[in-house]
Structures are given as structure tokens and as C-alpha cells.
Amino acid sequence: MAEPEEHLPARPSWNCRVCAQQWPCEPARGVLESGRSRMELAVLMWDYLEEAAKDMPQAAATELFNRFLRWTQ
Template identity: 40%
Template sequence: MTSRPRPHLPMRPAWLCRNCAAPWPCGPARLDLAAEFHGHSIALAFYLAASMHEAIDDVHGLGLRPNLPAMHARFLGWLSLARRPRRSG
């Protein structure tokens, strides 16, 4: 019997990956999200934007001040790479 790989999901309020402890969305989470939302890049952008806003609220709830440009880069900055169309050869 083989065990299923643990998903790379966010642990709130720190927004670290439950599996690898990297800032979420970590690399494996990005790959999973890109695959899950394949062909639905706008829905992925909305999901990540909502997650970013929840993370910002959580940071405020911890009494800290979020670095907004860093949060944007972390949650949304990688999307242009995920949205590139496949080239047909």
C-alpha cells in the first residue's frame, strides 16, 4: 500500500504550507493550482486574489503590518508564467 502525497495547503494565520512550511503558495502548491485551474486562468487569479486578501487580514489580525508588494508578488506575481499558452510545434 502506498501513501498519498500530502497536499500543499495553507496553514492559517501564518499562511505557511502545511506540508513543506514554505510561504504559501509554495512551488508545489503553484504547480497543483496551475494544473487544477488549467484553462481557467481568470478563476485562478480570483482565487489567489481572495486568498491574498485573507492573508492580509490574517496578518493584520496578528497585529502586524503586511508588506503589500511582497504579498502581491507571492500570491499573484507568478500567474503570468502559469498563463502562457502552449506553443504548438
């Protein structure tokens, strides 16, 4: 039985493994926010942001914030 394709980030690029867009892509956002309060979602995305910052030390903090946190607010 085939697993549904999960929109997970490839590392260290943090592009989606399925659709190759910057993660979290639109489908990934839908999965991430499902069943979570806005606060829980923000905490989760902060963790991802910190991981991504380790993988992409050249990325600007504002860029990472916009990408990982802004959509949760």
C-alpha cells in the same frame, strides 16, 4: 490508506503545512494552476490574498501581491 500530503497553508502564518515554505509553495502552485485558466487562477489567488491580508495585517501590500499574484501572470 494514506492520503497524499496536500500543500495547504497553515494559518495565520500562511506557511505550507507540508514543506514549511511560504505558501503557495512550488507544489501548491502546480495544483492551483492545474485545470484553470490564467484568469480563473488570478481570481482564486486574489481571494487567498484577501484572506492572508486579514491574517497578516502587518504585511506590505506589495509583498502579498508578489507572493500570491505575480507568479500567476
